[in-house]
Amino acid sequence: MPKPKRNKMEIYNDILCAISQELENGEAKPTRVQSLSNLAYDKLVRYLDELEGRNMIRQGPLGITEKGRDFLQDYDRISEFLLAMGVKYLDVSEREIQ
Amino acid sequence: MSAEKTSYRPTKFLDGLEGNNHIVLLYDNPKYADLIIARYFLNGLEKGESCVFFTPDSSELVEARLSAQGVDVDSYKKKNSLRFYRIERSDENKLDMLGTLKRIREEATIGMKPPFRFVGRTITDTATIEGMRLGLAVEKTGQDHFEEFDNSQMCYYDISGIEKSKRDEWIRGLLKNHHHVIYAAEPDKAVAFETMLLEDE
Numbered sequence: 001m002p003k004p005k006r007n008k009m010e011i012y013n014d015i016l017c018a019i020s021q022e023l024e025n026g027e028a029k030p031t032r033v034q035s036l037s038n039l040a041y042d043k044l045v046r047y048l049d050e051l052e053g054r055n056m057i058r059q060g061p062l063g064i065t066e067k068g069r070d071f072l073q074d075y076d077r078i079s080e081f082l083l084a085m086g087v088k089y090l091d092v093s094e095r096e097i098q
Numbered sequence: 099m100s101a102e103k104t105s106y107r108p109t110k111f112l113d114g115l116e117g118n119n120h121i122v123l124l125y126d127n128p129k130y131a132d133l134i135i136a137r138y139f140l141n142g143l144e145k146g147e148s149c150v151f152f153t154p155d156s157s158e159l160v161e162a163r164l165s166a167q168g169v170d171v172d173s174y175k176k177k178n179s180l181r182f183y184r185i186e187r188s189d190e191n192k193l194d195m196l197g198t199l200k201r202i203r204e205e206a207t208i209g210m211k212p213p214f215r216f217v218g219r220t221i222t223d224t225a226t227i228e229g230m231r232l233g234l235a236v237e238k239t240g241q242d243h244f245e246e247f248d249n250s251q252m253c254y255y256d257i258s259g260i261e262k263s264k265r266d267e268w269i270r271g272l273l274k275n276h277h278h279v280i281y282a283a284e285p286d287k288a289v290a291f292e293t294m295l296l297e298d299e
Contacts, residue, residue: 009295043299067114074107074289081281081289086266087273087296 007088012056013075014038015047019062020072028062108280109137111290115278118213118250120241122276124269126258128163130282135217136167138252142215143174147250150181150206152218157182178210185220195239203247214249224260234271241275 006014018036022028034044051057056068064072082088112134115121121138125131139149153160160182161171174180183206198220207214220236223229237253253276260268273279273293280290 006299007295008297008299009291011299012295070107070110074291077107077287078289078291081287082296085269087270 009075009078011037011039011047012051012071015044015051016056016064016068016072019057019064023063030062033062106133106285106288108134108282108288108290111278111280112137112141115141118244118248119278120244120250120276121252121278121280122237122272123252123254123280123282124257124272125254125282126256127283128256130284130288131254131256132163132167134280134282135252135254136164136169138217139164139169139180139215142213142250143169143179146179146211147213147215148179148181148207148210149174149215149217150183150210152183152185152202152206152216152220154185154222157184181206181210183218185218185222195236196243199236199240199243199247203249212248216249216251217254219253219255224255227261227264230261230264230268234268234275237272237275 014037015033018033019028021036022032030041030044030048034041037044039047048057048059048062051068052059054067055065056071057064123131123134125134135151139151142149151157151160151164165171169180171180183202185202202220203214203216206216219233220240224233240247240251240253253272255272257265257269273296276293278290278292280288282288
């Protein structure tokens with residue numbers, strides 16, 4: 001079975017949830033976050049840099065910022081909105097709306 | 099409403115935005131749209147930006163709605179930092195999209211100081227498939243040339259009255275052609291986020 005494709009929002013959520021879960025046990029280690037978020041290590045590193053650039057996490061040691069916590073709080077609501085609007089990806093083709 | 103103004107999620111999102119942004123505001127209750135539009139303008143006006151509201155409706159109506167949300171419309175109009183620009187309701191003369199966008203921007207800001215912040219949209223018809231198609235094409239043109247325009251813009255759409263059969267594709271098209279989306283609704287449903295979050299892995 002191929003792995004279901006995730007959009008960036010789902011990946012961000014998976015990483016932030018993994019960090020949050022690990023922080024409850026004391027420390028968020030990248031290898032554990034990698035395993036919990038189901039990402040190759042190089043991709044995890046790229047996403048961690050991206051999340052840090054967006055001020056959603058801190059690295060060394062891994063932690064979640066207020067903006068990251070806001071995202072986690074909003075995630076379910078955004079998912080419900082996208083479901084209601086029939087949107088998951090932005091791969092809209094030119095033939096649509098014809 | 100005053101408590102919502104401080105804890106309402108889209109408001110916090112708007113307050114955190116920096117630089118030029120192309121935002122799509124979706125709503126089905128005008129009360130929440132007014133709240134967001136007023137906040138968006140106030141954020142710019144307080145930083146010394148010039149703001150223009152594009153509307154096919156009478157400006158008195160729009161001014162009253164902004165005033166009700168705490169914008170001192172008369173004072174900002176006197177300072178020439180807030181203006182209401184009437185756009186044609188007919189979309190027939192808007193087929194040269196880039197030319198139309200440039201002409202309207204130029205006309206609407208005569209005598210005003212940059213940076214500019216706009217609210218409104220060029221195409222008024224969202225109740226027919228033809229209008230939706232034209233509207234999306236204009237939004238795409240606006241997004242493709244966004245850097246050239248050098249301003250911030252919020253485009254607003256009442257999604258309660260749009261043509262139903264193409265709604266999902268149309269909304270996806272709108273999201274694809276803006277940097278951010280705000281769904282202004284009741285506090286437990288309202289969302290605001292960067293549309294790049296919907297790019298795939």
